[in-house]
Amino acid sequence: MPLAHFFLRERLRSGDVAVDATCGNGQDTLLLARLVGARGRVWGFDVQASAIAATHALLEVHGVSSCVELIHGGHERLAQFVPPGVRAVVFNLGYLPGSETPLTTTPENTIAALGQAAELLARGGFILICVYTGHEGGPEEAEAVEEWCRALSPKLFNAWSSRQLNRPAVAPYLVVVEKV
């Protein structure tokens, strides 16, 4: 989503550590890898082997696979792999692209992953969450994410949601959580 990419481009720097919690087709992983560069480090997670393979292929084509560690596993296992001091964590909720059977992220795993991501953030680091509500279970997952955000201490985190006003109501929207 353009607003998420705007944020990443403005705030990620060479040498940063970043996480793509939902690789999917690998487009966000590729952007993260380009922005943090060879001196940086990216972790990418996906529950689908096909998504990990597609992401790996995309990174290879663009010559940036060496700074990326891909994990074939759900983002609820983030803290098992990623060390503290993370600058950016990206979540794309909803359908996992390319899955043969309809497969979506779940509120339980997403909330677990968000908690771990918030712990791992460096000061000034941020979580970007692209929220989709147009599929079954989407509104419930969106509400779970917002409830999690509302409970964050305003002394430790800024949390805001950005919705497009001149698009259909089911258009994806962006939640940003920043560690102050």
Place this chain on the structure above:
Amino acid sequence: MPLAHFFLRERLRSGDVAVDATCGNGQDTLLLARLVGARGRVWGFDVQASAIAATHALLEVHGVSSCVELIHGGHERLAQFVPPGVRAVVFNLGYLPGSETPLTTTPENTIAALGQAAELLARGGFILICVYTGHEGGPEEAEAVEEWCRALSPKLFNAWSSRQLNRPAVAPYLVVVEKV
């Protein structure tokens, strides 16, 4: 508001043209003047003579008054003074700070000014609107602003609202309109 200032700092450059539609105490005017610099140009509007005087004094103290033209008049007169090609227009709705009698912006004038601002924007330019809902008439003005945004052509404008999730419900929120 911090998010508005983040946007301005990221996207305004030396030599740009910017408008503060509601000078108030002049803090936003000062930021705009600093960002566009001596090669740029800022127009500032306020219906209160005291606000224009306070803004002028603040700009003088910081040595940046020469690039700013202050207009003692409402923002609904924007198009009378400001030429096309504007990079940023900032609105702070709600109470006008420092007024002796409670004085607020009104939906009619605000919507008129927004229409003029949208016309005057350069491509890639943007309008930032800080919306307050905690005062009498605030929710109605907020609704008028969002209704105006919803009617913008998605081919010509991106429009989104950003609300803080872990702050009280009456906290101000930000509406951004970008000309594509």
